[in-house]
Amino acid sequence: DAKTTQPPSMDCAEGRAANLPCNHSTISGNEYVYWYRQIHSQGPQYIIHGLKNNETNEMASLIITEDRKSSTLILPHATLRDTAVYYCIVRVAGSNYQLIWGAGTKLIIKP
């Protein structure tokens, strides 16, 4: 079973910041938080990952709480093309560990 809990759907206005929450209260000390998204009819796309520090890249920012039991993915200026299902996954880094996918959050960006 997935170790994360996400809201099933969210709306956000175009141009605003989209904040997607994720709960992972049973996360282990060596597990990273990964975020992926899947735009309709495409394969999932890696967005960002982090262990305990906040992370930022060209796509998004990841804020992890100090106790690591939850995190928030931030898309700073959402566009219509950001409409997708966003998945939050926790796993140990390294190729021997599979990804366990939850249901994700369907993010709809509205004009």
Add this chain to the structure above:
Amino acid sequence: SAVISQKPSRDICQRGTSLTIQCQVDSQVTMMFWYRQQPGQSLTLIATANQGSEATYESGFVIDKFPISRPNLTFSTLTVSNMSPEDSSIYLCSAERGVDYGYTFGSGTRLTVV
């Protein structure tokens, strides 16, 4: 980062037949993963393919139904055998981009069995 080419992108097949899906990675990767995604659902791992050894299948998936080949570090195939309409789904391959990085995915194969 690794790029995966997956084909076919879609197919419509008769029940009882088999379809082989191919994934080509543009760099060497240790493990490749095969997923199934049924309409409106999340991804379910079918098996993990390691070069030089038999694939490891998840509960509910068996080698006779989903044989996998991994002849080298850049290529893998998944065959969906003796298909039924219940096999209609999207099939995805994946590989890790590198330690501490995320996975990259093929664009998926949309299979319809009639």
